[in-house]
Amino acid sequence: MVTISDVAKAAGVSISTVSYALSGKRSITETTRRRIETAIRELDYEPSAAARMLAGATTNILALSAPIHDDGHLPTHMRFVTAVVDTARQHDYDVLLLATDDDVSGIRRVASSSLVDGVVAMGVKAHDDRVDLVRGLRLPAAFIGVPGGGDDLACVDLDFEGAGELAIGTLADAGHREVGVIGHPPSYLERDTGFVQRFNAGLERAASRRGIRIQVASPTLARGAAERAYDELASGLPDMTALLFHCNEPVVEAVLRRIRDLGLEVPTDLSVFAACASYDTEHLPTALSSIPLPLDQMCRIAVESALHQVQGIDAPGVELIAPVYQDRGSVARPGR
Structure with missing residues (x-):
């Protein structure tokens, strides 16, 4: 495949000069421009943007x-x-x-x-x-x-796989051996959402390697579903000492309310961690340690x-x- 580097070499100019000729964002001499146009034609350089920009037809x-x-x-x-x-x-x-x-x-x-x-x-x-x-x-x-x-x-x-591994590794290093996970709704996986698959892969790999027992609950958006997901985890993991969120902010807030209503203190009774958080975890009702989403x-x-x-x-x-x-x-x- 012909690259912009090949065009620059054939025209006897730098890559940046070819870029300027294509974008029109800086002026270049007419002689240099003709050399670049000739090189593009002879090498059959194909990015669709090239022809449009040489014609000055960008839309911004x-x-x-x-x-x-x-x-x-x-x-x-x-x-x-x-x-x-x-x-x-x-x-x-x-x-x-x-x-x-x-x-x-x-x-x-x-x-x-x-x-x-x-x-x-x-x-x-x-x-x-x-x-x-x-x-x-x-x-x-x-x-x-x-x-x-x-x-x-x-x-x-x-790196969602790495995030899953880091989340489990952080909890394992703190001594936790049973971790409940609250994830995104089941429909995310049903429609083949890539980041959820990759996070789960890293999570499961790290849990297996570190000897951590995990259980995942994936609540829907129905009223009360987040609270029921927490209760399901607490029942299925009676020795659960840590809870890991990989879900949107409303679910996190609902579960934190449920934890508070049960009289549990974070982190004295239960450690809580937010993975890949798109929201500011410092300003939740309980500030959470997290892996922020950049x-x-x-x-x-x-x-x-x-x-x-x-x-x-x-x-x-x-x-x-x-x-x-x-x-x-x-x-x-x-x-x-």
């Missing part, structure tokens, strides 16, 4: 493919949307939100009408139809998440990766952000 609009699901948490969804918009604005780009279409129809529509220069996709599935679509359209694209078969595309995410960083990397492709720079592949533990005092040794 990115599409954000962000389908809304009934079981999703809209405030978290909108935090992603806002972070994408904020980063795009820093690069003088507007964002066209594709929220009501299925995963592919909105992208196909805006690409066919040349409304956008590229696309950022969120809500990524393990097997995501948007992978083959953007690849077939040769559309600059970046995924907030890691779809299967998308290793050649720009993808950024938290939402702003993920969105910034995705937008900039898409815009680099618009400029003719090749997709960087998969970038996983290492999980980081924040200690807020909600994890202690059992029986402290």
Whole structure:
């Protein structure tokens, strides 16, 4: 496959000069521009953005493919949307939100009408139809998440497997041997949500390696479901000394109320930990130690990766952000 580096070498210029010629963001001499155009034609350099930008036909609009699901948490969804918009604005780009279409129809529509220069996709599935679509359209694209078969595309995410391992490792190091886990609704797995699968894989691997007994409850969004999930864990794990959240904020708040109503103290009676938290765990009714979700960083990397492709720079592949533990005092040794 011909790359921008090959074009630069053939034209006798730097990669950045080729990028400037493609984006039009800096002026270059007409002679240099003609050499780059000649190299692109002779090498059959194919990114779809190249021809559009050499013709000055960019729109300065990115599409954000962000389908809304009934079981999703809209405030978290909108935090992603806002972070994408904020980063795009820093690069003088507007964002066209594709929220009501299925995963592919909105992208196909805006690409066919040349409304956008590229696309950022969120809500990524393990097997995501948007992978083959953007690849077939040769559309600059970046995924907030890691779809299967998308290793050649720009993808950024938290290392969810590593987060699952870090969460269990943190509790194991504190002496916990029976851990209850409250996860996302069952529908997340039913629709093939990739980050949940990867977190669960890391969680189970670490639990097996460290000899930790875990039990997972996945409450729906129905009233009282979160409280019932906690009671289910307490019944199934009578020696449970730690509770691990991998779920949205309303479920966390409901379970913390249930723990308080039962007269339990955190962390004296029960250690509590929030994994991959998109919310501020310091301002919950009980501040929780956590692995934060680097939402702003993920969105910034995705937008900039898409815009680099618009400029003719090749997709960087998969970038996983290492999980980081924040200690807020909600994890202690059992029986402290």
